[in-house]
Amino acid sequence: MIIKKEIFEQLxxxxxxxxxxxxxxxxxxxxxxxxxxxxxxxYRGNExxxxxxxxxxSLIIASYEDFLNENxxxxxxxxxxxxxxxxxxxxxxxxxINRWALPNELNNNNIFKITxxxxxx
Numbered sequence: 001m002i003i004k005k006e007i008f009e010q011l012x013x014x015x016x017x018x019x020x021x022x023x024x025x026x027x028x029x030x031x032x033x034x035x036x037x038x039x040x041x042x043y044r045g046n047e048x049x050x051x052x053x054x055x056x057x058s059l060i061i062a063s064y065e066d067f068l069n070e071n072x073x074x075x076x077x078x079x080x081x082x083x084x085x086x087x088x089x090x091x092x093x094x095x096x097i098n099r100w101a102l103p104n105e106l107n108n109n110n111i112f113k114i115t116x117x118x119x120x121x
Contacts, residue, residue, distance in 0.1 A: 004056050006104055011055055015042060027058035032035050033067035036060065040081060057086065057093055061100055061114060068113035079117055086121050097121050
């Protein structure tokens with residue numbers, strides 16, 4: 001799903017992100033492992049459209065990927081909560097799941113840290 005620029009602008013304001021409007025990969029550029037808890041709380045605590053849910057979940061996943069890399073982890077307890085959120089709305093997140101699960105990638109040297117986790121969803 002292609003998300004409208006207005007959604008990124010709204011969410012960036014609400015989350016106080018350093019959005020400039022020229023980002024090509026909003027979720028990757030706005031990802032912040034230190035704010036992962038904030039992003040999850042925002043997702044849980046607000047009535048969101050499907051488009052906003054996808055955008056926030058994209059941000060959560062990218063931030064968790066950064067967290068795993070920064071701490072050289074394969075997973076931690078945060079994954080249980082993230083996986084639960086994804087599974088609760090799996091239909092709308094299918095494209096996002098496939099993006100990170102890399103279902104056609106057989107070489108484990110070419111995957112993200114979160115890929116094995118996303119493959120379990």
